[in-house]
Amino acid sequence: MEKRFIYADNAATTCVSKKALEAALPYFTEQYGNASSIYRMGMDSAKVILKAREQVANAIGAKVNEIYFTSGGSEADNWAIKGSALNGAKRGKKHIITTVFEHHAVLHTCQFLEKQGYEVTYLPVDEKGLITPKQVEDAIREDTCLVTIMFANNEIGTVLPIAEVGEICKAKKVPFHTDAVQAVGNVPINVKEMNIDMLSLSGHKIHAPKGIGCLYVRGGISLPNLIHGGAQERNKRAGTENVPSIVALGVAITDACADIDTKAIKVSKMRDRLIEGILKIPETRLNGDANKRLPGNVNISIRGVEGESLLLTLDMNGIAASSGSACTSGSLDPSHVLLAIGLPHEIAHGSLRLSINEDTTDEDVDYILSVIPNVVKRLRGMSPLWERICKTEGLDSDGNKIK
């Protein structure tokens, strides 16, 4: 098959859509007014920010005055968690509940708070990468000031029972935050119906630029500022508004959430074809639940293959993929997510994440499926680890049981 270029790492970031870019461009060079300025150019900036705020609110079922633009998902997570922690401390509540396989923006923030005297319960996930609402219910204490649980996992794509957790938190009167960076635009979200008090989202995962995101904060919750300074964002998040990116986010999120169901059917069909195809290779396993899963996420461990060499070889073949979270790809530690679902170190090292989207084609899928078996065969052929596995487990060089 002819070599092609396939971007299969949309969980890491996405291209900015032409529509979002075009909407944003005038706000760089023509309508560059500071939204706080008194003259018309400033007023116009304030207006388009409002429009974007409305678009974001509509996309997640929030009210306009509940949307606060941030620099991205990490800031939103930090703000929600640290803010809730400060609110909790005022009432003597210093216990936080999260899961072991959150994004590091959540995990590291929780670890930071532990050093400040907070207690954090890290709920374990099962071998499919899921939690049960009961786990949350059982973990909630008198002094719990926040439950923060991701909507969908960034590495293995599992979609967690957020509405059920939301209901529990509402009943127990504990603030509930969800990092929905991977979920927005891929699964339907309605913060009111799902009883979500705070939600983080990021622009660059849904075809808006990097450096823009937002935190939804339910009306009635007053979070202390993370960023102090000017009176932007109702005095809750200082810093001159990133007008072009905000405009782009409004456009991008509207498109991303416009037809989630149709898109999900199309993308998950390709996803399942990829999963099925790759799993034909012996000694491979799917990570994360097969059904409760983001439509575009494929995460497969391939024994006897080291993750980094797999990615490098795929890149040589024009396929951009990752072994897990891009945010940790510089580290050689095995993924905390894969360890959390019970994978041994050796297997956690050799995992492949493909994240496709609606721009991916059936031909792309065919191409990926034609490349991967050969790449795996080649890498296994070079791997002393694979040789050892075959010897001890009685496998041939392709991984089939020797009869």
Added chain:
Amino acid sequence: MSGGVDSSVAVKLLLDMGYDCAGATMRLYTNEDIGLDKAKTCCSLNDVEDARFVAFKLGIDFHVFNFSTDFREKVINHFIDTYLNGGTPNPCIECNKHLKFEKFLERARLLDYNYIATGHYVKREFDKKTGRWNLKRSPDVNKDQSYVLYSMTQDQIAHTLFPVGELSKDKIRQIAEQNSLINADKPDSQDICFIPDGDYAKFITENSGEQPEGDIILTDGTKLGRHKGLIHYTIGQRKGIGVSYSEPLFVIDKNLSDNTLILGTKDEQGCTSLIADDVNFIPFEKLAEPFECTAQTRYHQKDVPCTVSPLDDGRIKVVFNTKHKAVSVGQAVVLYDGDYIVGGGTIAEAFND
């Protein structure tokens, strides 16, 4: 625009009538000014953003005018001073007088607008016979806001539109909902906007320090106990004074000269006449001779029959037909002829003879 229902619907109605409108909100104080941050008040930053959104939805320009210095000087400081002098101020009236119908109108003129419009429940009418503008109570008695507008000058009334003044609050809410103006369910602001928690005594002590304690006495001089500073009490107050007596007692007076709080029985309450200064008349320029009308001495209070007469020094004297309760120095006395405002002033002295 405050972001609330009334001003939002006011814009909508004006647009429907064909006016070319822009929205504007007065920024009256910063959160630091009041040491608080709460959503429900009438001029906080949240409300500026709510108003901005309504303007955006209605497709009109939106301005924010920062009047915080004037507000501090003319409203907040006046409020504190009046309290410290034993009076009971009405800051909404001061704000209307110095900011809404003065500074705000001035800004509108600067931007070449012919009128300002507000969401007040009041009607204006032109009297061809006298060539003067009149103000009339809103048909919705519960919402009528004419009381806080008595100080408007002819020039101000001539250049101010009150589009919601003709309608009932229910009708206004209905229009807001039909046009999905976001804050149709936003509660009306009722408290003093710069004291969101309503604890004005705390506000004053934070600004001017603790006020000295003193004696609580009966009208005959009998000492009943100690008060915690005169600012904590209002004329007519019955509850929360902290003394027990064989019959209910009310605050009759606050005597600043010896820092005493004077209590009396129900029958000792009330006043027969008062003198008001800082007066303004609407259907005529000056009061020439005694005039029989009705007087209202508090917001949302029933007006009572009286006779108003001019004094030589420009002040007015109001004599009530029957003894009138709860007259506080610092509050406005507003005079009505039927549903029309005659005028009013600030109560300077109250008499019970």
